[in-house]
Amino acid sequence: xxxxxxxxxxxSELNEIERTALASLPATRLDIPAHREIVRFGEVVxxxxxxxRGLVGRVNQTLSGVRQFASLHLPGEMVDLFxxxxxxxxxxxxxxxxxxxxxxxxxxxxxxxxxxPAVASAxxxxxxxxxxxxxxxxFNMGQRDARARMAHLLCEMAVRIGDGPPDVxxxxxxxxxxxxxADLLGLTSVHVNRTLMALRREDLVIVARGxxxxxxxxxxxxxxxxxxxxxxxxxxxxxxx
Amino acid sequence: xxxxxxxxxxxSELNEIERTALASLPATRLDIPAHREIVRFGEVVxxxxxxxRGLVGRVNQTLSGVRQFASLHLPGEMVDLFxxxxxxxxxxxxxxxxxxxxxxxxxxxxxxxxxxPAVASAxxxxxxxxxxxxxxxxFNMGQRDARARMAHLLCEMAVRIGDGPPDVxxxxxxxxxxxxxADLLGLTSVHVNRTLMALRREDLVIVARGxxxxxxxxxxxxxxxxxxxxxxxxxxxxxxx
DNA sequence: CGAGACCTTGATTGTGCTCAAGAGCGGTGG
DNA sequence: CCACCGCTCTTGAGCACAATCAAGGTCTCG
Numbered sequence: 001x002x003x004x005x006x007x008x009x010x011x012s013e014l015n016e017i018e019r020t021a022l023a024s025l026p027a028t029r030l031d032i033p034a035h036r037e038i039v040r041f042g043e044v045v046x047x048x049x050x051x052x053r054g055l056v057g058r059v060n061q062t063l064s065g066v067r068q069f070a071s072l073h074l075p076g077e078m079v080d081l082f083x084x085x086x087x088x089x090x091x092x093x094x095x096x097x098x099x100x101x102x103x104x105x106x107x108x109x110x111x112x113x114x115x116x117p118a119v120a121s122a123x124x125x126x127x128x129x130x131x132x133x134x135x136x137x138x139f140n141m142g143q144r145d146a147r148a149r150m151a152h153l154l155c156e157m158a159v160r161i162g163d164g165p166p167d168v169x170x171x172x173x174x175x176x177x178x179x180x181x182a183d184l185l186g187l188t189s190v191h192v193n194r195t196l197m198a199l200r201r202e203d204l205v206i207v208a209r210g211x212x213x214x215x216x217x218x219x220x221x222x223x224x225x226x227x228x229x230x231x232x233x234x235x236x237x238x239x240x241x
Numbered sequence: 242x243x244x245x246x247x248x249x250x251x252x253s254e255l256n257e258i259e260r261t262a263l264a265s266l267p268a269t270r271l272d273i274p275a276h277r278e279i280v281r282f283g284e285v286v287x288x289x290x291x292x293x294r295g296l297v298g299r300v301n302q303t304l305s306g307v308r309q310f311a312s313l314h315l316p317g318e319m320v321d322l323f324x325x326x327x328x329x330x331x332x333x334x335x336x337x338x339x340x341x342x343x344x345x346x347x348x349x350x351x352x353x354x355x356x357x358p359a360v361a362s363a364x365x366x367x368x369x370x371x372x373x374x375x376x377x378x379x380f381n382m383g384q385r386d387a388r389a390r391m392a393h394l395l396c397e398m399a400v401r402i403g404d405g406p407p408d409v410x411x412x413x414x415x416x417x418x419x420x421x422x423a424d425l426l427g428l429t430s431v432h433v434n435r436t437l438m439a440l441r442r443e444d445l446v447i448v449a450r451g452x453x454x455x456x457x458x459x460x461x462x463x464x465x466x467x468x469x470x471x472x473x474x475x476x477x478x479x480x481x482x
Numbered sequence: 483c484g485a486g487a488c489c490t491t492g493a494t495t496g497t498g499c500t501c502a503a504g505a506g507c508g509g510t511g512g
Numbered sequence: 513c514c515a516c517c518g519c520t521c522t523t524g525a526g527c528a529c530a531a532t533c534a535a536g537g538t539c540t541c542g
Binding site: 418 | 519520521522523
C-alpha cells in the first residue's frame with residue numbers, strides 16, 4: 001500500500017494527510033496462484049485490485065479462447081482503477097504469476113477521493129497514464145514486427161521495474177511463460193520462442209528461466225525504436241489538483 | 242458544446258447547474274482542413290479539443306513515417322481530455338476529414354471540475370470510457386485478421402454514430418481514405434482495398450465514396466465477433482460522484 | 483521416477499506486404 | 513472548355529513473416 005502511494009506521488013503532488021488517508025484504506029488480502037482468473041468478464045466489481053506481489057494482467061478473450069492481454073501490472077500498481085468509473089468489467093483480470101493482491105472497496109476509495117480533491121486528481125491521472133501505455137501497445141501491435149514488438153516489451157518492463165527512467169533494470173525477474181508473452185504481443189508461442197532465440201543470437205537480450213538479462217541495452221532500444229517518453233509523462237509533476 | 246454535455250450526461254448524472262457551467266465554457270473555434278495536424282507529438286498543450294464537426298484522430302508515428310491511429314473521435318467528443326492530466330502530448334492529433342474543433346482551455350475546464358465534483362467525475366469517466374475503446378482496438382489488432390478487423394471498425398462506427406446501442410446507423414458518412422483506414426487497422430492501403438472488396442462481394446457491407454452502407458448487419462457482426470458491451474458500459478449510469 | 487507443463491525445432495501453409503503499373507476522378511489553370 | 517496534374521482506388525505478381533501442425537526434448541514438482 002505504501003508502494004502504491006509512492007507511485008502516485010511520483011506523478012501527482014500529495015501532502016502528508018492525503019498520503020496517510022490513502023495508506024490507511026481498508027484492504028482484503030488475497031493470495032492467487034499463477035494463471036488463475038481474478039475477475040471474470042462482465043462481472044460487476046466493487047473493489048479495485050492493488051498488486052502487492054507478482055504480476056497481474058487485464059485480459060480479453062474471444063469465445064474461441066484466443067486471449068490478448070491489455071495491460072500488465074507490477075507491484076504497487078492499481079490494476080482496475082478503471083472499474084471505479086465503469087464497474088462492469090469489460091475484460092477479465094488474471095494473475096500472470098503467483099500474486100498477492102489487495103482488494104480495496106470502491107466506496108472507501110471514493111470517500112477518500114471525495115474528501116481530498118488532490119487524491120481524486122491523482123487517481124484520475126493514474127488512469128490516464130495507464131491508458132497511455134495501452135496506446136503505446138496499440139502502436140506496437142499495429143506497426144512493428146515480432147522482433148521489435150518483443151524488444152519493446154522487454155524495454156518497457158526494464159524501465160518500469162527499474163523505477164526509471166533514467167534508471168533501467170539490466171536484469172529483472174520475469175516469470176512469464178512464452179505462451180503468455182504470445183498473448184501479450186499477439187503472436188503464437190512458437191513464434192515467440194523463435195523471436196527470443198533470434199534476439200539472443202544477436203546478443204541483445206537473454207530471456208530464460210523466469211528472468212530477463214539485457215546484454216545490449218542500446219541495441220535493444222534501437223531494434224524496438226523504444227522511446228520512454230510515454231512512461232515518463234507523469235514524472236514532470238503537474239501541480240496538485 | 243451542447244452535444245458534448247449531452248454525451249457526458251449519457252453516462253454520468255449532471256444537474257442543470259453543472260450542465261450550464263459546462264455549456265458556457267469558453268472556446269476558440271478552429272476550422273481545420275483534412276489531413277492537417279492539430280497537435281504535434283511532444284508539444285505541451287493548454288487546451289483540450291472538442292470536435293464540433295468532422296473526424297479527428299490521435300496518431301502515433303515512427304521516425305520512418307509509419308502511422309498508427311490510436312483513436313477516432315466524432316462530433317461531441319473531447320479528443321484529448323487526457324491532456325488535462327498529462328499535458329505533454331504523447332501523440333499527435335490529426336484532422337481525418339475537414340473538421341471544426343473547439344479549443345477549451347484546461348484552466349477553465351479545471352475550474353469547473355474543481356467547483357463541481359460531479360463534473361470532475363464525469364470527465365474522469367469519459368477518459369475511462371475512451372480508453373476502454375482503445376483496449377478493444379488493441380484486442381482487435383492483436384487477435385483478428387484483416388477481414389474481422391475491418392468489420393469490427395465498421396460495426397463500432399455504426400454504433401457510435403447511431404447513438405446506440407440499440408440504435409445502429411445502417412448507412413453513415415465515413416469520408417476516410419483507404420490509406421487512413423490502413424493506419425487505423427495496422428494494414429496497408431492495398432490490403433484494405435482487397436478486404437473491402439471481399440466484404441462487398443460477400444454482401445456484408447459497401448464502403449465507397451465517403452460513406453458506409455451496411456447490407457447485412459448480422460453477418461457483419463458475426464464476422465467481426467462484435468460485442469458492443471465496451472461501448473455501452475457507461476450507459477448504465479453510475480451514481481453521480 | 484513419472485507426469486505434466488513448458489520449451490525447442492522442423493516442415494508446410496497462408497495471410498498480408500512490397501513493388502509496380504494503370505484507371506478513375508476532381509480540381510486547376512491555360 | 514479542354515488538358516493536365518495529383519490523389520485515390522484498383523489489380524497483378526512475387527515474396528516474407530508469422531501461423532499451423534507435429535514431434536521430441538527438458539525441466540520441475542510431487
